Amino acid sequence: MFEQGIYELLGEGIVETLYMTIVSTAFAYIFGLPLGVLLCVTDKDGIFPIPIINKVLGFIINLLRSVPFLILLVFILPFTRMIVGTTIGSTATIVPLVVASTPFVARMVESSLKEVDSGVIEAAQSMGSSVFKIIYKVLIPEAKPSLLMGAAIAITTILGYSAMAGFVGGGGLGAIAVNYGYYRYQQDVMTVTVLLLVIVVQIFQEVGTRIARLSDRRAK
Amino acid sequence: MIRLRHLTKTFETSQGNLEVLKGISLDINEGEIFGIIGLSGAGKSTLIRCINFLEKPTDGEIIFDGMNMGDLSRKELLKVRQSMGMIFQSFNLLAQRTALKNILYPLEIANVPKEEAMDRARELLELVGLSDKANAYPSQLSGGQQQRVAIARALATNPKVLLCDEVTSALDPNTTSSILQLLQNINHTFGVTIVMITHEMKVIEQICTQVAVIDGGNIIETGNVKDVFLRPQSEIAKQLILPKGSEIHNMTGKRCLRLIFDGNSAFEPIISNMALECRAVVNILYANTKCIDNKAFGEMLLQLPDDDISIERILAYLDNREIYYKEEELHV
Ligand SMILES: Nc1ncnc2c1ncn2[C@@H]1O[C@H](COP(=O)(O)OP(=O)(O)OP(=O)(O)O)[C@@H](O)[C@H]1O
Ligand SMILES: [Mg+2]
Numbered sequence: 001m002f003e004q005g006i007y008e009l010l011g012e013g014i015v016e017t018l019y020m021t022i023v024s025t026a027f028a029y030i031f032g033l034p035l036g037v038l039l040c041v042t043d044k045d046g047i048f049p050i051p052i053i054n055k056v057l058g059f060i061i062n063l064l065r066s067v068p069f070l071i072l073l074v075f076i077l078p079f080t081r082m083i084v085g086t087t088i089g090s091t092a093t094i095v096p097l098v099v100a101s102t103p104f105v106a107r108m109v110e111s112s113l114k115e116v117d118s119g120v121i122e123a124a125q126s127m128g129s130s131v132f133k134i135i136y137k138v139l140i141p142e143a144k145p146s147l148l149m150g151a152a153i154a155i156t157t158i159l160g161y162s163a164m165a166g167f168v169g170g171g172g173l174g175a176i177a178v179n180y181g182y183y184r185y186q187q188d189v190m191t192v193t194v195l196l197l198v199i200v201v202q203i204f205q206e207v208g209t210r211i212a213r214l215s216d217r218r219a220k
Numbered sequence: 221m222i223r224l225r226h227l228t229k230t231f232e233t234s235q236g237n238l239e240v241l242k243g244i245s246l247d248i249n250e251g252e253i254f255g256i257i258g259l260s261g262a263g264k265s266t267l268i269r270c271i272n273f274l275e276k277p278t279d280g281e282i283i284f285d286g287m288n289m290g291d292l293s294r295k296e297l298l299k300v301r302q303s304m305g306m307i308f309q310s311f312n313l314l315a316q317r318t319a320l321k322n323i324l325y326p327l328e329i330a331n332v333p334k335e336e337a338m339d340r341a342r343e344l345l346e347l348v349g350l351s352d353k354a355n356a357y358p359s360q361l362s363g364g365q366q367q368r369v370a371i372a373r374a375l376a377t378n379p380k381v382l383l384c385d386e387v388t389s390a391l392d393p394n395t396t397s398s399i400l401q402l403l404q405n406i407n408h409t410f411g412v413t414i415v416m417i418t419h420e421m422k423v424i425e426q427i428c429t430q431v432a433v434i435d436g437g438n439i440i441e442t443g444n445v446k447d448v449f450l451r452p453q454s455e456i457a458k459q460l461i462l463p464k465g466s467e468i469h470n471m472t473g474k475r476c477l478r479l480i481f482d483g484n485s486a487f488e489p490i491i492s493n494m495a496l497e498c499r500a501v502v503n504i505l506y507a508n509t510k511c512i513d514n515k516a517f518g519e520m521l522l523q524l525p526d527d528d529i530s531i532e533r534i535l536a537y538l539d540n541r542e543i544y545y546k547e548e549e550l551h552v
Contacts, residue, residue, distance in 0.1 A: 123312035123370075126272055127326040127377070128301035137328065141316050217316045217357040 006189060009176060014196060016090045017172035020162040024097035025155045031102045035061070036109025037135055043114075047121060048131045061103040069100050069161050073168060090171035093162060101158050108154060112146035113139050145216035152208020156201045163197060173197050221381065221413045222248040222271060227280035229266055240266045242437035243280070248430070250380075253407050253414040255428035255445070257421060257460055263437045264417045268385050271415065272304045273297055285380060302330050305374030305412075309386035311366040313358040319369045320345060320354040326376045344372035348402060364395035371402060381413045382406070388423060400426045421460050425449070433457045473503075473526040477534075480544045481509055481516035490516075494537050500530035521548070 035057065041047050042054040067075070073096040077087050080095040116139055124138045140147070166174025173193050181190025229241040240263045248254045258264050269275040271282060273289050282289040284300065292300060313322050323344050327337035345351050348368035358366050367387060374382055384403070388396040404427045407414050416428055424431050424445060431449075432442040435456040441448055452458045479490075495501060502522045509518030524531050538545050 117312070117315075119308060119310050119312040120314060122274060123306065123308065123373075124325070124329075125274055126301060126304070126306035126383075127329055127373075128298040129329050130298060133329060137325070138314065142314060144316060215316075218359050 002189065010173075010189075010192065010196065013171075013173040013176045013193070014200070017159065017162055017174070017197075017200065020090045020093050020097060020165075020170070020172055021155060021159045024094050024101060024158050024162070025151070027094070027098040028101040028105045028154065028158065029151070031098070032105030033109055035102070035106035036113065037139070039106060039110040040113040040139070041131065041135065047125070047134055061106055064099070064103040065107070067100075069096070069164055070167065072096055072100050073165060088169035093165040093170035093172075096165065097158055097161055100161060101154065104157065105150075105154050108150035109147065112143045112150050115146055116142045145212045145218075148208060148212035148215060152205050152212065155204050155208065159197070159201060159204065173200075221250040221252075221285060222246075222415070223281075223283040224271075225281040225283070227267070227270060227282065228278045229263075229270060229275060230278045240437050241270070241277070244434075244437075244439055246432055246439060246442065248413060248415060250413055251407070251411050252430050253404070253416060253428045255416045255418060255424040255431040256434055257418055257424055257431060258434035259419060259456070259460070262434045264419075264434060265385055267434065268306075268383050268415060268417050271381075271383055272301055272306060302326065302377045303379050304381045304383060305377070305379035306383040307367065307370045307374050307385070307387045309389045311358070311363070311370045311390075313366055313369055313373070315358055318355045318357055319350060319361065322358070322369055323373045323376055326373060330377050332377075340376060341372075344375060345369075347375075347406075348372045362395075363391050364399060367391065367395075367399050368402065371399075371406070375406065375410075375412070378410075379412065381415065383415050383417075385417045386419070387416075388418070389420070396423070397426070403427060419460075421449075433460065473524045475524045475531065476505070476548045477522045477524060477538075477545050478548050479520040479522065479538070480546070481518050481520070482544060483512070483515040483517050485516050485541060485543050487511040487514055487516045490541070490543065491520075491522075494534060498530060498533040498537050500525050500534055502534070 039054065039057060039061075042050040042057075044051055044054070046054075064072070073093075076096055076099060079099075080087050080092055083095050084092050086092050120142060121134060121138060124134050129137070162170065162172055163174030163177065164170075166172065166176070166178040169175075173196055177190055177193040177197075180186040181193065224244050224246045227241055227244040228239070231238045231240060244267060246254075256264055256267065266275055270277045271284070273282070273292075277290070284304070287300065289297070289300070313319075314325065317325065320341050323341040324337055327340060332340070342351070342354070345354055348371055350365060350368055350372075353361060353365060353369075358369070361369065370387075371382075382403070387403075388399055391399060400423060403414060403416075406412055407427075414427075416423065418424060428445050430443070431445045432439050433448070433452075433454065433456060434440070435454075440454045441452070441457045448457065449461055452461045491502065491504065502524060504520065505523055506521040507519070509516055509520060511517075524534065535545075
């Protein structure tokens with residue numbers, strides 16, 4: 001159906017998209033998980049209230065979240081060059097992806113942790129648990145299904161961002177869609193690319209939701 | 221074991237300061253089951269949460285086992301909490317852990333070696349009668365079973381005191397009884413002091429030795445259960461202790477029934493069943509009945525209540541049970 005080389009191109013696109021999405025999600029969680037925990041515990045009703053830290057952190061996160069992704073990407077180009085040495089290609093896209101999704105992940109983690117029943121936390125406190133032990137023995141395990149659900153949302157959101165980066169020199173399926181669909185008017189390639197993106201998102205979402213549901217020990 | 225001295229607690233809320241505890245002094249001795257009873261909002265939960273410093277008192281002292289809780293460092297406080305178990309109205313088990321692993325939790329916190337902890341947890345499951353539920357998750361257990369797991373968990377680190385906040389309020393009467401029974405056994409066998417917060421006087425009646433009545437942030441009456449219950453001094457105590465509607469009925473009815481048991485009806489607690497089913501009180505003026513071969517023989521003279529609807533229900537009940545009766549003149 002397509003001229004030769006398109007299939008390889010699409011295959012490469014998928015691999016690049018997965019690479020950007022997965023690596024970015026991993027980094028977003030490496031930074032976002034601790035930040036989310038910090039947001040949750042330092043809250044005025046949290047287990048270790050530090051209002052100053054909570055407010056400042058919350059403010060920075062809101063600030064970052066209010067900048068649209070494409071603008072953020074362009075805005076931090078110098079930072080990206082400093083870190084990976086270039087501003088084009090998949091690896092370069094990972095930097096803005098991580099910067100944009102870390103605050104998002106932090107908020108998701110925060111809201112998952114806040115769902116944990118305060119009575120259960122109180123019970124843990126009554127047994128002499130330190131703040132640190134409550135975090136890793138109560139908050140995170142109890143919120144696990146919700147955290148996994150959040151991760152499924154995060155990964156699909158990051159995948160969406162990665163496709164947007166195609167407009168400004170990013171790689172992956174997004175770049176293909178932009179190059180063939182937008183600049184060369186090849187509607188067919190465009191359509192296939194969109195289909196592939198939809199399929200990948202569906203798979204992530206479905207798998208994530210299943211794992212989350214299976215891990216939940218509360219009443220079905 | 222626990223001494224509270226002039227304990228006060230004020231919450232700062234957006235609507236101003238709220239003084240919830242207004243100077244509470246109490247002595248709870250070793251081995252007692254000490255009940256604290258009060259109406260909703262009296263400050264019971266706040267009081268019990270102050271005892272293990274989940275809530276930091278605004279003023280006053282809490283002396284536990286000779287230690288002033290207010291003087292402890294954070295680390296010492298965490299350690300002391302391991303010798304004070306706590307159980308709650310809503311059980312508060314870790315939903316993602318099995319019953320056994322819930323009991324292991326406090327042992328993990330206390331750094332008990334794995335194998336020893338495992339033995340201890342199994343032993344406790346057996347104590348609360350749930351050995352077969354070791355691998356069940358809380359969502360697979362009934363309320364009573366969850367509370368048993370919570371009790372086992374609270375006992376894991378061999379606490380000297382068990383703090384109970386409305387632990388039977390979410391349970392039906394039978395389960396309540398069996399949980400109270402279990403707590404009483406634990407008190408007897410291990411000598412654990414129990415502080416029991418409740419708004420139900422039957423809880424106090426069933427297991428407590430001492431009771432304090434709390435109202436509006438003050439202790440208004442305290443003493444051993446028998447004294448306080450026999451001679452409640454304060455209005456609130458009377459209100460809590462003498463349940464509504466239990467005042468003596470003055471029978472003013474003018475109608476009277478003679479029931480005749482001629483062996484056609486089974487021998488059953490006919491009057492109590494009738495009282496329950498018809499929600500009506502009758503006065504037994506005379507009775508002479510026998511049970512022969514599980515059948516009732518004899519006569520009974522009942523004074524009926526002074527309201528026609530109740531009488532109708534009673535007559536319908538008797539008809540239904542095929543008990544022969546005839547109405548008589550009342551000569552008293
Ligand atoms: N953290 C808090 N901040 C502000 N007010 C509080 C707080 N905790 C409790 N209160 C208030 O203190 C009062 C007493 O509450 P507490 O929970 O001790 O009552 P209680 O006797 O346990 O009632 P219940 O039987 O309903 O559980 C209530 O008016 C409540 O609104
Ligand atoms: Mg309460």
